[in-house]
């Protein structure tokens with residue numbers, strides 16, 4: 416049985432300061448390589464009820480603010496808060512507008528008062544939170560009754576081609592850890608929020624070679640930051656081993672990289 420004691424991700428996730436620093440460094444390059452992130456966030460927007468208009472929304476883990484601006488376009492009469500743990504991302508997002516306030520903060524400890532938001536929108540951010548139960552309890556606290564927490568995240572199965580290829584080369588952690596979809600289901604069910612939608616769908620991207628994939632992960636700030644990752648330079652022999660192993664996955668379109676995306680819409684009971 417899955418152990419749901421906190422933190423809910425066995426093996427842990429990277430230190431938050433490292434996550435913030437990595438995304439801050441990536442702020443300038445992020446938008447040029449964020450094809451999957453655009454697609455997922457748009458699909459999450461489509462999950463919102465058509466007639467729902469929040470008085471105040473929160474874009475949780477806003478990154479460069481693409482979806483803060485999209486939320487502002489969709490709800491022009493609403494007030495928006497864009498929040499991220501990475502100051503560099505906020506510096507990038509702020510001049511582009513969209514939200515009324517841009518705030519540095521942690522999804523596990525929101526610097527917001529109780530019952531102040533009608534919508535929390537969070538696309539591809541909470542997979543970085545080791546304690547997802549805290550994210551849910553903060554969402555519950557900050558939402559007004561009738562409010563919605565819509566999130567997209569990643570679960571086990573994400574980047575499995577890269578993980579399996581590295582496993583053939585050595586036994587080290589080279590790919591960020593993701594929780595099981597079943598853990599999302601259990602934590603959401605126990606959150607006090609009503610689960611209106613919770614599903615997982617694979618998105619598969621294709622790359623001409625392994626280097627294109629690993630460069631893209633770095634440009635996104637999403638390369639491996641796990642505790643236990645190998646330190647130092649990656650030797651030439653091991654890189655060649657990785658390339659050889661990954662080639663076994665090659666398809667007509669190129670080398671596949673699977674992202675197992677979780678889409679959820681949760682409601683705070685009235």
Ligand SMILES: C[S@@+](CC[C@H](N)C(=O)[O-])C[C@H]1O[C@@H](n2cnc3c(N)ncnc32)[C@H](O)[C@@H]1O
Nearest residue numbers: 438452476477478499500501521522538540543
């Ligand atoms: C992959 S980016 C997604 C950005 C944006 N939502 C989008 O779809 O383009 C993930 C973002 O989550 C932020 N993040 C990671 N951990 C966080 C936390 N604990 N609290 C708030 N933001 C966090 C990162 O700094 C980064 O900007």
